[in-house]
Amino acid sequence: MDKAVSRTPRTRIQARNREAILDAALDVFSQHGFRGATLDQIAEVAGLSKPNLLYYFPSKEAIHVRLLSGLMDSWLDPLRHLGDAGEPVDEIVAYALRKLDMARTLPRESRLFANEIVQGAPRVLDMIEGPLKTLVDDKAALIGGWAQEGRIAPVDPHHLIFSIWATTQHYADFDVQVRGILTPEGDAHFAEAAGFLTTLYTNLLTIRP
Amino acid sequence: MDKAVSRTPRTRIQARNREAILDAALDVFSQHGFRGATLDQIAEVAGLSKPNLLYYFPSKEAIHVRLLSGLMDSWLDPLRHLGDAGEPVDEIVAYALRKLDMARTLPRESRLFANEIVQGAPRVLDMIEGPLKTLVDDKAALIGGWAQEGRIAPVDPHHLIFSIWATTQHYADFDVQVRGILTPEGDAHFAEAAGFLTTLYTNLLTIRP
DNA sequence: CAAGAGTTTGACCAAATGGTCAGGATCACG
DNA sequence: CGTGATCCTGACCATTTGGTCAAACTCTTG
Numbered sequence: 001m002d003k004a005v006s007r008t009p010r011t012r013i014q015a016r017n018r019e020a021i022l023d024a025a026l027d028v029f030s031q032h033g034f035r036g037a038t039l040d041q042i043a044e045v046a047g048l049s050k051p052n053l054l055y056y057f058p059s060k061e062a063i064h065v066r067l068l069s070g071l072m073d074s075w076l077d078p079l080r081h082l083g084d085a086g087e088p089v090d091e092i093v094a095y096a097l098r099k100l101d102m103a104r105t106l107p108r109e110s111r112l113f114a115n116e117i118v119q120g121a122p123r124v125l126d127m128i129e130g131p132l133k134t135l136v137d138d139k140a141a142l143i144g145g146w147a148q149e150g151r152i153a154p155v156d157p158h159h160l161i162f163s164i165w166a167t168t169q170h171y172a173d174f175d176v177q178v179r180g181i182l183t184p185e186g187d188a189h190f191a192e193a194a195g196f197l198t199t200l201y202t203n204l205l206t207i208r209p
Numbered sequence: 210m211d212k213a214v215s216r217t218p219r220t221r222i223q224a225r226n227r228e229a230i231l232d233a234a235l236d237v238f239s240q241h242g243f244r245g246a247t248l249d250q251i252a253e254v255a256g257l258s259k260p261n262l263l264y265y266f267p268s269k270e271a272i273h274v275r276l277l278s279g280l281m282d283s284w285l286d287p288l289r290h291l292g293d294a295g296e297p298v299d300e301i302v303a304y305a306l307r308k309l310d311m312a313r314t315l316p317r318e319s320r321l322f323a324n325e326i327v328q329g330a331p332r333v334l335d336m337i338e339g340p341l342k343t344l345v346d347d348k349a350a351l352i353g354g355w356a357q358e359g360r361i362a363p364v365d366p367h368h369l370i371f372s373i374w375a376t377t378q379h380y381a382d383f384d385v386q387v388r389g390i391l392t393p394e395g396d397a398h399f400a401e402a403a404g405f406l407t408t409l410y411t412n413l414l415t416i417r418p
Numbered sequence: 419c420a421a422g423a424g425t426t427t428g429a430c431c432a433a434a435t436g437g438t439c440a441g442g443a444t445c446a447c448g
Numbered sequence: 449c450g451t452g453a454t455c456c457t458g459a460c461c462a463t464t465t466g467g468t469c470a471a472a473c474t475c476t477t478g
Contacts, residue, residue, distance in 0.1 A: 010424090011423095011424070011425090011475085011476090013424080013425070013475085014424085014425090017425090031328060031329060032242065032244050032245075032328060033241065033242045033244070033245050033324070033328070034245070035241050035242070035244065035245030036241075036242050036243070036244030036245040036328070038464080038465065038466085039465075039466060039467085040464085040465075040466095048426090049426070049427060049428090050466085050467085051426075051427060051428085051467085051468080051469090052425075052426055052427070054466085054467065054468085055424095055425070055426075058467095059466080059467080060465095060466065060467090111327050114323070114327050114382075114383075115242070115324075115327055115328075117382070117383050117385060117386050118320050118323050118324055118327065118382050118383070119240060119241060119242065119245070119324075120240060120385055121385045121386065121389075125385065125389065128385070128386055128389040128390065129389045129390075132386075132389070132390065133389060133390045136390050137390075153412075155405065155408065156401055156404070156405050158390065158391060158401075159398075159401055159402055159405035159406075160405070162376075162379060162380075162383075162387060162402075163376045163379075163405070163406075163409065165379070165383075166375040166376045166378075166379035166383075167371075167372045167375045167376060169375075170371060170372075170374070170375035171371075173323075173326070173327050174323075174326050174327070174371075174374075174375075176326060176329055176330045176334065176337070177326050177330065177337055177341075178371060180330075180334065180337040180338045180341070180342060181337065181338075181341065181342045181345050181346075181367065182367060189368075192365055192367075192368055193368055193371075195365070196364065196365050196368035196369070196372070197368075197372075199364065199413065200372065200409070200413050203362075203412045203413050204408065204409050204412050204413070208417060219454090220445085220446090220454070220455090222445085222454080222455070223454085223455090226455090247434080247435065247436085248435075248436060248437085249434085249435075249436095257456090258456070258457060258458090259436085259437085260437085260438080260439090260456075260457060260458085261455075261456055261457075263436085263437065263438085264454095264455070264456075265455095267437095268436080268437080269435095269436065269437090
């Protein structure tokens with residue numbers, strides 16, 4: 001018998017509390033990184049006592065790992081769909097816009113990931129060098145093919161992907177900076193960013209006579 | 210009389226040890242963020258005892274603040290020089306390449322800053338909303354002027370600057386990810402990145418007939 | 419309603435952490 | 449060489465931190 005409750009929830013209470021804990025942990029980990037986060041803080045945000053929290057997860061690290069592995073999947077989903085249909089330039093621009101929208105709607109997830117990578121990715125290096133690299137290499141080959149067929153301008157596919165990640169996640173990860181420089185509040189700047197990125201990648205990839 | 214040693218070093222030992230501490234702190238803070246870093250760790254990396262470290266700096270926070278404010282200046286220096294001479298497109302591309310070079314040569318500084326911003330910029334928000342915003346608004350006006358004069362294609366200047374920050378700092382902040390995906394070791398990918406970014410911003414800004 | 423499964427908590431612990439302090443070692447300089 | 453200023457350390461402290469545990473509470477279900 002495991003000391004902690006089983007992974008798949010069997011009761012309503014279990015489902016609710018596990019959800020509350022993961023949500024609270026996302027808050028705290030994304031704001032302070034793994035080492036900067038404390039169980040007391042997570043427990044407080046989740047509205048539970050610390051021992052109760054440790055009844056649902058065996059350790060601080062277990063919560064962090066659970067969040068990260070759960071995130072990786074949904075985070076890479078847009079990339080998996082790149083190239084499904086449509087013209088190459090449109091596909092790549094659409095991918096960038098989908099990533100931008102994720103930065104807008106899921107900023108905590110983006111920052112959780114950013115914290116993990118900036119701090120050396122101690123818990124996801126395997127995934128990066130494994131599945132992530134495989135997927136990226138795959139899509140890079142696809143983009144490289146488009147370039148050779150003359151359907152887009154010739155570019156380094158890997159660095160194109162990096163630049164899309166960088167420009168889109170910037171609006172989540174560096175949110176305070178962006179907001180501090182652009183006075184208007186609200187999410188208006190996301191629409192501007194969408195326009196800018198569309199121009200940026202359209203101009204890069206469109207073949208001119 | 211202050212408990213801690215004066216800010217301007219008066220002896221050789223003071224200069225050497227203060228330097229060692231700041232260098233060690235840059236290592237540790239950039240890798241773990243403020244809350245994740247410990248004085249013991251900084252002291253060990255610096256080769257000093259913890260009480261000795263606290264002889265030179267009054268607190269953990271003092272070291273962090275010192276690093277950040279010292280960094281801000283040199284970090285924004287390239288932006289100050291934007292527009293000093295030369296054609297607009299060249300100037301902006303040169304700025305991006307200068308930033309990329311800083312990401313290559315000063316990755317710890319970039320990550321220190323990234324950690325601070327991702328975690329909400331609790332210690333530099335004033336600088337962001339003050340001097341940084343002023344400088345950015347200033348340069349944005351310059352770029353906007355170029356656009357209106359027809360010397361570059363019309364773009365949102367603020368988002369252009371954000372995208373340059375994002376694409377260049379990405380190579381420092383997400384270094385492990387970049388290296389995990391690009392198999393070849395060494396710094397070869399920085400040359401590729403320079404080429405890619407040159408194309409990216411040249412194509413964006415050059416006016417086509 | 420009884421009883422077992424599932425849930426919650428207060429009290430507790432060892433280790434780590436930021437920081438203090440009195441005194442000793444070392445250095446610079448007259 | 450002596451002496452005052454600078455530098456360094458071991459011992460110590462209060463608080464925080466991740467984690468444990470036995471006991472108590474509550475929920476479900478026969």
